[in-house]
Amino acid sequence: MSLPRIGVVIVTMGMRPRELAALLASVRAQDVPAARVVLVGNATPLTGIPTDATKLPLKENLGCPGGRNVGLTALLDSGEVDVVVELDDDGLLIADDVFRRIRDLFAADSRLGVIGFRVADEHGHTERRWVPRLRAGDPMRRGLVTASLGGGHAFSVPMLRQIGLWPAEFFFGHEESDLAWRALDGGWKILYEPELVLQHPRTSPARHAVHYRFTARNRVWLARRRLPIALVPVYLGVWVLLSMIRMRSLGGLRAWWGGFVEGVRKPCGPRGPMGWGTVWRMTRLGRPPVL
Template sequence: MSHPRVDVVLLTMNDRPEQEKTAQATLLAQRGVDLRICVVGNGCVPDIVPSDAHTVVLEENVGIPGGRNAGARALTESGRPGDYLFFLDNDATFPTDDVLARLLAEADHHPEAAYVQPRLTGPDDATTPRRWVPRLRAGDPSRPGVITTMTEGIVLVRRDAFDAVGGWEASLFAYEGLDLAYRCWSAGWSGWYAADLRMHHPVTSPTRHAQFHRLAARNRIAVAYRNLPASLIPAYLTTWTAITLARSARHGGIRDSLQGMREGWALRHAQARRPMSWRTAWRLTTAGRPPVISTPAHPRSIRSPAGGTP
């Protein structure tokens, strides 16, 4: 009996071997799917590689989106790419052996969705911080529905949508999910949050990484200039800046946030502009997230730019 084929991309810097062994073991235990796996060494030669998996060795750390693109490209070039790509952080685990098969079933049930997002919890299978719920109304993480952003480290993406929009934006280096989500929506797709499907991830804070505040701030400006109609950019950035500064004043990182804002502003015109249509802006609005509302990355919400989650 043939099974649906999924290409899996996993980045590593050989910095968490025990967690990576566990992640790969739960991946290989998935049933009801045919897997092709690519382990990408982001500035290293991967130490842990499953049998028959592809390997990409990058001479330097090119960032999370660039590394993921390299893995997706290697699987394409190896022939017969799968219909879906699954991007997996190297410290995330599947709590049961049917998660991928059920995610594919969700994708079949929602053919309009370019990407399907499982519910992310801590290892206790219950704790879901608000920052991990990929929608504005995050009070009930068990509620499924249409989403306009993504938790990019654990997400299923249709291969044809991924290729059509050009994959991840490598210049962002990290914190790239909103950009890909916007481009998928601009191409006529949407996203789906499959809240009843869980994936496990350690609950950790990225603020121990010096680049967090700077890159998160820089990239918000870059994403706005890349994707929004010109008349929406001031409203988006005004809202985002006010919230970012308020949160930075409470939680720290205001100096790095300001530096990132300066970098983003200085480099804004270097962005490749592909502004969404007003129809897309309206679709985002009716889906619950007008593209003038920006929830900045919380100081405890985003992965390390080193190649996995902190």
């Protein structure tokens, strides 16, 4: 049996040229080379970037999930890869054996759908919100989880062909949950592997002007799309309460409630609720889909 072939997708808006150059160098330095690397330019022409990667410049900003879908589609259509690694353009692979480890993990388990990396800053610190489980005190605890971070992860191509790509309409925020819930409902495993590290600067998601609006809107869309109808009010009630407790800005509060109303009123894409067996599986993994 042949070993899985690795493809890479990186989406950039051209605003971090130094970080992007370092990331591309760290991809080239891997001891198992990628079969193909695709660089997607979200509303940027990608001129002046020295790279052997396939460049796909886009005239408009499709958002993070929409831009990634362009790269994923190119790799899936090529038939050249079995696993896709997606990396933030301001991330960095600090070890040269990341692709080899990924290849071997997927080769060992045909039902492995997603591998999530540990994200750490330049000092090796991993923030609690970067650990994809409720009990996030130990970022080095490996195991099966119900989610993965968007900044650094690997996908099985057979899984993507079965469950579909990112929800492009989300544009920014909670697209990881939508894809992860579909993967779990399709019978795939999500593994958090802390030995696979993506170095990433410590930032706040609230740095994006649309953070509060899209966070609220996309939570409503996620519930409407993926939860059994009985769990929709439970999930939204929990997150309304938590969001109001955490809110520290009047402007953020207005944006959040504007996004919530938008999520209720506007179309959210096709509905495909998870089965109750998946709800139970997520609960046994430590995170029922109401938190």
